Amino acid sequence: MSGSGAPSTAGAVPPVRVDGGRLGEVGARPALPRYLASLWDYRSFILFDSRSRIAGATSTNALGRVWLVLNPILDGAAYYFVFHVLLGAGRGVPNFIAYLIIGVFLFRYTTQAITNGSRSISGNLSIVRAFRFPRATLVLATNIREFLLFVPTLIVMIVLVLLIPPLEPITWRWLLLIPLLALQTLFNIGLSLLLARFVARWADLSNLIAFGMRIWLYMSAVFFSASRFEHVPVVNTVMHLNPMYCVLDIARQSLLYATDADPMRWVVLFAWTALLLLVGSVVFWQAEEEYGEDR
Template structure:
């Protein structure tokens, strides 16, 4: 008994050991209420979520610029490919569809018509395809850091906008210098509005497809095929008047948002005309509606992306 008492007297208390190892204040314990804790990656309210994205706007812009530069760093022409690539596509479409298949018949300023179609549709195509892959390609980033996941597809669209900037410069140069003259009027001032609506629409579609592709990865393989059908259905290198004997085809194409974008852009830049009111209403509805639906659908699955 005496031996046990000596051992107990000589044994250090746990708090004394903590104090010796970690300092005098280490024995002070703080009780944290579970009400102050939140699950990692939990879905915040929409207003908070939008605020988180806005706070990261400078980072998103810098990240998009860095990827635009690094994407062509290992090539000989570098960023010149941002202009050369759509020009080569346009040349291929001109040779095959314009000359061989005679698609330019009845189209005023077919070269300008084709250039606008190819350059603007390529922006949509690249943003949609890369936006759909943004969650799977950013998987490690999602698991390592807490941030609004919508930043990933939004960053992809920003990258597409930066890629489009030099392409638009080349497009305007080509429209001015090519033999077939365009009709420049005050209507050209409406082109930035058309472009802004296109960006809103593409952002919403990238968000929507990013959510869908994260749940079904095989969709990424299907999207590239669907983009070809969308290309043909947007009258990029032929006139919708070719189907005037098939009103149901014309109706489907006229309801196509990308056809509205290209038709409005051609009116403002080539034909000196302000797009019809129906075009503005339809394009605005597609742009705002797709952005709202895409954002809400993406936000609802915010907690699931970290488990991809």
């Protein structure tokens, strides 16, 4: 023991230096590339959430998943009666019944995906406030759920096209439905991300989105031919720049008429999809720290 009374340092634990350069604020928004990369880590959650909500949604009805097919069929029957039988909008359109079926089924898919995707945050506030995770996973899960719900509807659509006369031959162009649906799904995700940001802040916007989807339906040549507007240059141009018209035209040309759609349909659809994925991801990410806050 030292006579000076100073404490002995024998056996003392040396100080540990911590590099705080990589530390960040808890809950802070990560950089966009890191944020997007982190979504892959939550792929199991995205798939589980999609499948569990499908089971829950269809278990409350007596007919269950049968309604997934009945709803678009009933819609198509109503549109056929009103627009073809009463208004004659389908006159001059070859195989109008199949033309209408493709339009109704594919447009309904985008309607459901975007409407529900835009509510992914506002409709799951309890989860958003309770757990820390990339909020974009909820938008992705909703869109994957809508795609899985659409698969049996897509099968019925193809069967109806094959069975309803005049019978259409199966050609290699039917395979174009695969990249077309991939682009349509990515388009749905991009627009859902963009709209979810604003619906999370102003929930009343969801009502305007539902109204906007109905207007979009009437502007996409779902139950009439776009050729009737060829003499109106402005309307014709707007129609050809409409991404959903491009989806429907590509599907109809491939499945019904065994011809190649105008290449510009693919260009317009791809451009809209890339733009919305980019803008939607950035806009959604910018509000990552705000989701779930009381207003």
